[in-house]
Amino acid sequence: MIPYSKQSINAKDKEAVAEVLGSPWLTQGPKVPEFEESLAESFQVNHAIACSSGTSALQLAYAAIGVDADSVGIVPAITFAATANAFRYLGAEVRFCDVGQEDGLIDLNSLEKVMSSIRDGNKTGTRVVSPVSLAGKISPLEDIYNLCQKYGFRVVEDASHSPGAFSTNTAGDKEFSGSCKWTDAATVSFHPVKHICCGEGGAILTNSRNLSQRAGLLRSHGITRDTEHSKERPWYYEQIDLGWNFRLNDIQAALGIEQLSRLGASIQSRHILAQRYDNAFSSNSFTGKLERPPCVDGHAWHLYVIRFMEAGMRDEAYHFLKSREIITQVHYIPLYRHPYHASGYTENDFPGAETYFNQCLSIPMHPELTQDEQEKVISSLNEFLN
Numbered sequence: 001m002i003p004y005s006k007q008s009i010n011a012k013d014k015e016a017v018a019e020v021l022g023s024p025w026l027t028q029g030p031k032v033p034e035f036e037e038s039l040a041e042s043f044q045v046n047h048a049i050a051c052s053s054g055t056s057a058l059q060l061a062y063a064a065i066g067v068d069a070d071s072v073g074i075v076p077a078i079t080f081a082a083t084a085n086a087f088r089y090l091g092a093e094v095r096f097c098d099v100g101q102e103d104g105l106i107d108l109n110s111l112e113k114v115m116s117s118i119r120d121g122n123k124t125g126t127r128v129v130s131p132v133s134l135a136g137k138i139s140p141l142e143d144i145y146n147l148c149q150k151y152g153f154r155v156v157e158d159a160s161h162s163p164g165a166f167s168t169n170t171a172g173d174k175e176f177s178g179s180c181k182w183t184d185a186a187t188v189s190f191h192p193v194k195h196i197c198c199g200e201g202g203a204i205l206t207n208s209r210n211l212s213q214r215a216g217l218l219r220s221h222g223i224t225r226d227t228e229h230s231k232e233r234p235w236y237y238e239q240i241d242l243g244w245n246f247r248l249n250d251i252q253a254a255l256g257i258e259q260l261s262r263l264g265a266s267i268q269s270r271h272i273l274a275q276r277y278d279n280a281f282s283s284n285s286f287t288g289k290l291e292r293p294p295c296v297d298g299h300a301w302h303l304y305v306i307r308f309m310e311a312g313m314r315d316e317a318y319h320f321l322k323s324r325e326i327i328t329q330v331h332y333i334p335l336y337r338h339p340y341h342a343s344g345y346t347e348n349d350f351p352g353a354e355t356y357f358n359q360c361l362s363i364p365m366h367p368e369l370t371q372d373e374q375e376k377v378i379s380s381l382n383e384f385l386n
């Protein structure tokens with residue numbers, strides 16, 4: 001079977017994990033802060049707070065920014081459920097906005113419509129937009145920031161798909177996903193299908209000292225050792241807020257440190273794979289039937305998403321490829337189609353998301369994919385279409 005994605009583990013990863021297992025600390029030892037420092041350096045932010053998953057990173061980021069039951073969060077209709085669920089854990093309302101039918105990224109016109117309808121609504125708490133840099137293509141963060149200034153929203157980028165992704169601004173400078181130039185915070189996931197694997201894990205990235213301290217406090221029960229009594233009584237601590245146990249452990253952090261050191265190489269392998277797919281799919285046997293993903297310079301290629309132009313073809317392709325032992329996936333079912341999130345929406349509200357959803361298929365893309373395997377994916381698609 002050729003999976004659409006998988007982790008890439010080498011001997012140094014195993015050695016780093018084994019070393020922690022033989023050390024005095026399995027959790028909350030030196031590896032977590034070391035990983036956080038490397039993350040902050042790699043994403044070019046002042047603070048990185050490692051935590052137990054990408055989902056808990058979103059929950060901590062939203063909570064630290066002040067999201068509560070009086071809040072509302074806007075999420076693109078095409079994303080993993082966690083982007084929206086993390087608002088719901090805090091009692092906030094979730095509103096969906098439409099996406100571009102070609103890349104699944106937040107549609108600015110739809111976003112502005114949703115924002116202005118909320119302005120006239122009754123939610124008085126912190127308002128947040130969570131753009132998702134889907135598949136590894138960075139969201140239009142500066143434009144989103146400008147709308148957020150106009151309508152009084154904060155911004156948390158869900159950068160789970162996009163470590164290393166960038167856009168180039170009008171001055172010619174690269175602006176990286178997760179660097180928080182236009183956002184209050186960003187979150188990443190270290191699930192095995194993502195760029196950096198910790199088994200499970202995540203992090204909040206921010207340039208705000210205040211946000212970083214709050215996220216750090218809530219990550220571990222809301223307990224602090226930084227009190228006026230702690231000097232004479234080193235065992236003393238106080239719970240000053242209601243937090244969770246969302247900590248990452250040293251075993252996971254040791255793996256993360258090794259993985260992060262190979263992020264550049266991983267993205268480079270993904271670029272080579274994307275280029276090969278691109279060359280193959282630009283030939284006559286594919287044109288008109290299969291659309292390639294938009295190829296931009298700073299794409300981080302978490303997923304390679306092709307689109308089938310003819311109705312029903314995507315599902316047929318899924319089954320055909322599976323019969324050839326090639327596992328593909330649909331990223332994602334629009335959130336308003338899930339029974340839990342459905343209330344108040346119809347499919348007509350999201351023409352972009354509906355089109356994207358009906359056409360998209362993520363084909364194998366990960367650094368361990370061999371050239372032979374990739375040739376098999378390409379020739380199987382060719383066989384299917386012709």
Ligand SMILES: *Cc1c(COP(=O)(O)O)cnc(C)c1O
Nearest residue numbers: 053054055080082160189190191
């Ligand atoms: C993977 C992912 C998450 C959640 O990450 P976990 O580490 O699995 O909790 C959130 N948002 C998006 C877009 C993701 O792809």
